[in-house]
Amino acid sequence: MRKYWNVDQISGLILLAVAALVIELLFFDGGLLISLAAGLACLYFSKKQREAAAKKALFLIGCFILALTVVNMMTFRLFVLGVVGWVVYRYYQSKKHPQVIAPPFPEHPVPERKVLKRKPLFQNLLFGSQRTPREVYEWNDIHLLLGVGDVVIDLSNTFLPKDAVISIRGFVGNVQILVPYEVEFSIHHTAVFSQVQILDEIGERVINEAIEYETEAYGSATEKVKIFTSMIVGKVEVRRV
Known part of the structure; x- marks a missing residue:
C-alpha cells in the first residue's frame, strides 16, 4: 500500500x-x-x-x-x-506486472539441478481395479484417489525407504495390503461403512468413524510404512506375506 x-x-x-x-x-x-x-x-x-x-x-x-x-x-x-x-x-x-521476489545470489552460484519426473505406481481411476507389479519394482509413495474398484498392494517385491507412505481415498471398493514380516506398519482408517481386517488379530466393522492401529514395534522400527485409507463403503485388509 x-x-x-x-x-x-x-x-x-x-x-x-x-x-x-x-x-x-x-x-x-x-x-x-x-x-x-x-x-x-x-x-x-x-x-x-x-x-x-x-x-x-x-x-x-x-x-x-x-x-x-x-x-x-x-x-x-x-x-x-x-x-x-x-x-x-x-x-x-x-x-x-507481477512483483518478483528473488533471494540474493550467493557468491558462488549453485549448479542448477534438474527436476526428474517419476512414474507413480497407480493412476487415479473412476472405475477399475489395480495392483502392484508381480515382479520386483521401484517404490514410490502411493497417493491414490479411486472411484469404484479394488486395490492390491504387495510390499514384498520392493525395497521400502525408512518412512514409506500409502494414502488411498475411495468411494466404493476393497483395499488389500500385503506387508512383509520384517516391516512394521501403522494404519489410520476412516469410513462411513466398512469392514477392517488387520492381520489375524483385529476384525471389526467401522460405521461413520475413524480407527487407528500400529504394530507393537512400530515406534522403534527402521523399516516401516504408514497407511492412510478413507472410503464410503468397502473393506480394508492388511496381512503378512
Missing part, C-alpha cells in the same frame, strides 16, 4: 470526499441533512439518559438513522464504486 499512496494523496482524497459530502447535503438532498442531524441528536441525547433501557434505545435508533443516511448518500455510493474500481485496476496491473 505504501508503494501506491503517500500522505498528500490520502489527505487530498479525504478533503475531496468531505467536499463532495457537503455539496450533496447542501445543494442536492436537504433531506439527508435532516436525517443526519436526527441521528446525531439521538446519539447526543442517549448520553444524557440515566435509564439504561432508554439510553440503549436512543443509541441504537441513532446508529440506525446514521447508517441508513450514509447508505442513501450518492457520495457513499461513488466512494464504494471508486474503491471497487481501484481494486480491479490494481488486480489488472498485478497481472500485467
Whole structure:
C-alpha cells in the first residue's frame, strides 16, 4: 500500500470526499441533512439518559438513522464504486506486472539441478481395479484417489525407504495390503461403512468413524510404512506375506 499512496494523496482524497459530502447535503438532498442531524441528536441525547433501557434505545435508533443516511448518500455510493474500481485496476496491473521476489545470489552460484519426473505406481481411476507389479519394482509413495474398484498392494517385491507412505481415498471398493514380516506398519482408517481386517488379530466393522492401529514395534522400527485409507463403503485388509 505504501508503494501506491503517500500522505498528500490520502489527505487530498479525504478533503475531496468531505467536499463532495457537503455539496450533496447542501445543494442536492436537504433531506439527508435532516436525517443526519436526527441521528446525531439521538446519539447526543442517549448520553444524557440515566435509564439504561432508554439510553440503549436512543443509541441504537441513532446508529440506525446514521447508517441508513450514509447508505442513501450518492457520495457513499461513488466512494464504494471508486474503491471497487481501484481494486480491479490494481488486480489488472498485478497481472500485467507481477512483483518478483528473488533471494540474493550467493557468491558462488549453485549448479542448477534438474527436476526428474517419476512414474507413480497407480493412476487415479473412476472405475477399475489395480495392483502392484508381480515382479520386483521401484517404490514410490502411493497417493491414490479411486472411484469404484479394488486395490492390491504387495510390499514384498520392493525395497521400502525408512518412512514409506500409502494414502488411498475411495468411494466404493476393497483395499488389500500385503506387508512383509520384517516391516512394521501403522494404519489410520476412516469410513462411513466398512469392514477392517488387520492381520489375524483385529476384525471389526467401522460405521461413520475413524480407527487407528500400529504394530507393537512400530515406534522403534527402521523399516516401516504408514497407511492412510478413507472410503464410503468397502473393506480394508492388511496381512503378512
